[in-house]
Amino acid sequence: MYAVLGTLEFEVASGITGMEQRGTADWAEHSLIQGKPLLEWIGEGLEELTFTMQLHPWLGDPEVRLRNLRELKAKHEPLAFVLGSGDYIGAFVITDISNVPKRTSSDGRVFSSAVQVGLREYAGPFKPKVFKPGLVESALTNTSASKIATPAVVSKFAPLLTKTQQVIGYARTAGNMIKQAKNIYDAVKNFNPMTLLTQAPQMAALAERALGPIAGLTEAASYISEGQDIVQMSQGLYSDVANARSSLSPLDLDSVADRFKSSGNYITQAYDKFDGASTRLSGLAAQVITRRA
Incomplete structure (x- = not known):
């Protein structure tokens, strides 16, 4: 994860291509009868951030992701901005969203587009909201933040999480990445080797990034009552995802089809394991919501 703005996450793996940060200082200009004007510093200007991203079906439903952005802007609220490292940058508002469709269907549905999101610092009183962790979204192609609930991010401004939380x-974070990797595999598995070669690094990166949350899931589950089934499930997840990652190295045009298929099979196995544990995880989420865990 690159950053979180309120409940909205920005990921390199989801199409983000960069962030531009701009800071200013305010100076008053005093004219003189002779000579050049004098400048007097009167304060710091507001920070401005610009995210640039590409929306594409392989990276998530473009229409859903764009709608999520617009809904967040329409709330007219300052939002906590946190980097993936856990550094809390401050409060920002969404000032503008520009969207340039690159490819659409005959009925106007967006297949791909270039999007810029402008943010401006909010300097007024602000208290970050604390978000409860939940389960993997059924429509995983949206971009509402799940990792806002992971310890690295909330440590700056939220209470310590219980082991169940x-x-x-961790389950939601890992599940999101596994789902994204499976989406890539399902979308391009029947394409030509050159296409597979361009998509394989992204699938490998998602598998690599999922290993940390899966390891965290295993450790946290070992501390909860009757959590052994989750421990066993997550150990199987780790094995499948690690194999999916290693299957994609090394790569060349001659081997990519077989390696991509092997990796996709492991990712599918991991997805099925996670899906099979959904009822169990829903029960834990219910305990968190009712404050019993």
Whole structure:
């Protein structure tokens, strides 16, 4: 994860291509009868951030992701901006969203587009909201933040999570990445080797990034009552995802089809394991919501 703005996450793996940060200082200009004007510093200007991203079906439903952005802007609220490292940057508002469709269907549906999101610092009183971790979204192609509930991000401004909350947070993070990797595999598995070669690094990166949350899930589950089934499930997840990652190295045009298929099979196995544990994880989420865990 690159950053979180309120409940909205920005990921390199989801199409983000960069962030531009701009800071200013305010100076008053005093004219003189002779000579050049004098400048007097009167304060710091507001920070401005610009995110640039590409929306594409392989990276998530473009229409859903764009709608999520617009809904967040329409709330007219300052939002906590946190980097993936856990550094809390401050409060920002969404000032503008520009969207340039690159490819659409005959009925106007967006297949791909270039999007810029402008943010401006909010300097007024602000208290970040604390978000409860939940389960993996059924429509995983949206971009509402799940990792806001992971310890690295909330440590700057939220209470310490219980072990059950950690289990749910880690499970959601890992599940999102596994789902994204499976989406890539399902979308391009029947394409030509050159296409597979361009998509394989992204699938490998998602598998690599999922290993940390899966390890965290295993550890956190070992501390909760009757959590051994989750421990066993997550150990199987780790094995499948690690194999999916290693299957994609090394790559060349001659081997990419077989390696991509092997990796996709492991990712599918991991997805099925996670899906099979959904009822169990829903029960834990219910305990968190009712404050019993």
